[in-house]
Amino acid sequence: MADFMNMMKKAAELQAKMTAMQDELEALEIAGSAGGGLVAVTLSGKGELKAVRIDDSLMKADEKEIVEDLLVAAHADARRKSEAVMADKMKALTGGLPLPPGLKLF
Numbered sequence: 001m002a003d004f005m006n007m008m009k010k011a012a013e014l015q016a017k018m019t020a021m022q023d024e025l026e027a028l029e030i031a032g033s034a035g036g037g038l039v040a041v042t043l044s045g046k047g048e049l050k051a052v053r054i055d056d057s058l059m060k061a062d063e064k065e066i067v068e069d070l071l072v073a074a075h076a077d078a079r080r081k082s083e084a085v086m087a088d089k090m091k092a093l094t095g096g097l098p099l100p101p102g103l104k105l106f
Helices: 002-027 061-093
Strands: 029-034 039-044 049-054
Touching (some): 002 039, 029 061, 039 061, 049 061
Antiparallel strands (some): 029 039, 039 049
16 A cells, blocks of 8 residues: 555656646747748747747748748747757656657647
8 A cells, every 4th residue: 555655646746747847848938940040930848839030131022932931941940849848858757768659748
């Protein structure tokens, strides 16, 4: 019975750590860019789009498609970085134990 109580205590500790990590991820800002920095986006650690920056040199009517493509690329760059940060934090939180495939914690 003592092992069960110890396991429950550890589960509660893990839940508290996960809640704190989710709060930290929400406050975290991750930047991504494309086109040599002409377009940049900022995401929260959870992947929410927070800001977009477009260099003035791209603000020409005939370059609209280029700007749209660069926005998509910058968002993808920031998203990859965000996912890497989340993976590192989860690895630290779980002590390197792999999580089952498809288990989404965020």
